[in-house]
Amino acid sequence: MSILVTGGAGYIASHTSVLLLKEGHDIVIFDNFCNSSSESIRRVESITDKKITAIEGDIRNRDDLIKVFDKYDIDSVIHFAGLKAVGESVDIPLKYYDYNLSGTITLCQVMKEYNCKSIVFSSSATVYGDPHTTPIKENFPTTATNPYGRTKLFIEEMLRDIFISDNEWKIVLLRYFNPVGAHISGTIGEDPQGIPNNLMPFVAQTAVGKREYLNIFGDDYDTPDGTGVRDYIHVMDLAQGHVDAIEKINSFDNVMTINLGTGNGYSVLDMVRAFEDASGRNVPYKIVQRRDGDIATCFADPSYAKEILGWEAKRSIREMCEDGWRWQSNNPNGYNNGEDKK
Ligand code: NAD
Ligand code: UD1
Numbered sequence: 001m002s003i004l005v006t007g008g009a010g011y012i013a014s015h016t017s018v019l020l021l022k023e024g025h026d027i028v029i030f031d032n033f034c035n036s037s038s039e040s041i042r043r044v045e046s047i048t049d050k051k052i053t054a055i056e057g058d059i060r061n062r063d064d065l066i067k068v069f070d071k072y073d074i075d076s077v078i079h080f081a082g083l084k085a086v087g088e089s090v091d092i093p094l095k096y097y098d099y100n101l102s103g104t105i106t107l108c109q110v111m112k113e114y115n116c117k118s119i120v121f122s123s124s125a126t127v128y129g130d131p132h133t134t135p136i137k138e139n140f141p142t143t144a145t146n147p148y149g150r151t152k153l154f155i156e157e158m159l160r161d162i163f164i165s166d167n168e169w170k171i172v173l174l175r176y177f178n179p180v181g182a183h184i185s186g187t188i189g190e191d192p193q194g195i196p197n198n199l200m201p202f203v204a205q206t207a208v209g210k211r212e213y214l215n216i217f218g219d220d221y222d223t224p225d226g227t228g229v230r231d232y233i234h235v236m237d238l239a240q241g242h243v244d245a246i247e248k249i250n251s252f253d254n255v256m257t258i259n260l261g262t263g264n265g266y267s268v269l270d271m272v273r274a275f276e277d278a279s280g281r282n283v284p285y286k287i288v289q290r291r292d293g294d295i296a297t298c299f300a301d302p303s304y305a306k307e308i309l310g311w312e313a314k315r316s317i318r319e320m321c322e323d324g325w326r327w328q329s330n331n332p333n334g335y336n337n338g339e340d341k342k
Contacts, residue, residue, distance in 0.1 A: 005030065006078070007081030008027070013031075015188065015236055017041075018239065029052055030054075035084075037335035043187045080122045083096055108162060119170070119171055120249065121173050125178075126149040127153050131295075136300055138259055176260050177230065177262070199230075204275070205328070213284040216287050217289065230298055230299065234315035248309060258305050260305060271321075278318060278321035
């Protein structure tokens with residue numbers, strides 16, 4: 001029996017694959033490499049000392065999926081594959097509906113044909129929009145302010161409908177807060193294409209000298225220092241949440257919707273200082289206008305994950321920054337076709 005890891009070469013999936021393999025699970029990675037490099041898979045093999053079955057294919061392509069389900073005995077799916085750039089989703093919404101929504105529909109159709117009815121899905125805290133209060137609980141109202149967020153909301157609803165139609169399905173919706181950091185080896189990590197949209201890859205690239213300075217998007221929010229507050233979570237803690245979810249999935253008799261966050265909020269300036277301390281480098285910054293669509297404060301109430309999965313985030317901001325820095329400084333150009341291979 002194998003777990004199909006869609007989007008398996010990507011940032012969060014590569015870290016999750018390390019833990020799945022270490023826990024003795026068999027995995028099949030499925031990725032079209034539109035936002036990743038197969039080098040990440042080779043590095044996961046080297047961290048775990050295991051050979052990985054990796055298939056190049058697209059979740060929107062039924063034939064690609066059927067080849068995998070025909071050949072391997074897939075009993076569950078961890079579904080990471082999708083596009084995630086909010087700004088791009090506003091410019092090219094159809095692409096996002098195609099990759100995220102159509103891709104997930106095709107995946108679920110093929111799963112059903114092969115009687116594979118267990119899925120853990122990568123949702124996002126973006127479904128809470130601008131929360132009326134923090135910390136955020138799973139039963140807070142959901143909304144979407146951009147096409148990316150809407151694909152996450154629609155997929156959540158679609159998976160709930162699938163369960164209503166057939167209670168044999170086992171479905172876990174994991175709502176991630178802000179994943180950062182890297183595996184402690186410094187050999188796998190986040191490798192954004194072009195100019196990073198998210199804070200921590202931009203901070204890391206500024207520290208390593210690839211960017212001159214960081215733009216801080218506003219210092220006039222209603223927060224302790226005026227900059228935005230988020231729940232940054234170490235990607236290895238997030239990865240552990242997936243292992244716990246897939247190992248417990250058969251015990252659930254309803255769709256489970258679970259926040260994966262630390263419960264702590266840190267500001268942009270907190271993160272810049274923590275990164276400077278961990279790296280020993282300066283991170284010059286300028287305060288600029290607020291970014292459209294940004295909110296002041298977002299952090300999780302992670303108590304449900306503890307109750308249901310026995311999971312809680314363990315790693316500190318210091319570890320997030322140290323591990324992120326080790327990856328960035330060892331691999332200033334990311335995977336770069338393996339040229340930085342360690
Ligand atoms: P990522 O881009 O590193 O990984 C996604 C992977 O999916 C990539 O390897 C990409 O090549 C692959 N992929 C995309 N479309 C595909 C398709 N049609 N067929 C096959 N493979 C495809 O992103 P990530 O940060 O690891 O995110 C993983 C998931 O978690 C995504 O669904 C994302 O929306 C969600 N998520 C991410 C964050 C975050 O901050 N990183 C936060 C909340 C939710
Ligand atoms: C962004 C996405 C959100 C997605 C999340 C995780 C937007 C509007 N939102 O959220 O949908 O779920 O990533 O992938 O893109 N910041 C700077 N300078 C930068 C970058 C960010 O000051 O160059 C600030 C932001 O204003 C924010 C904080 O840093 O206060 C975190 O930003 P980011 O990493 O982009 O995450 P989110 O805004 O939480």
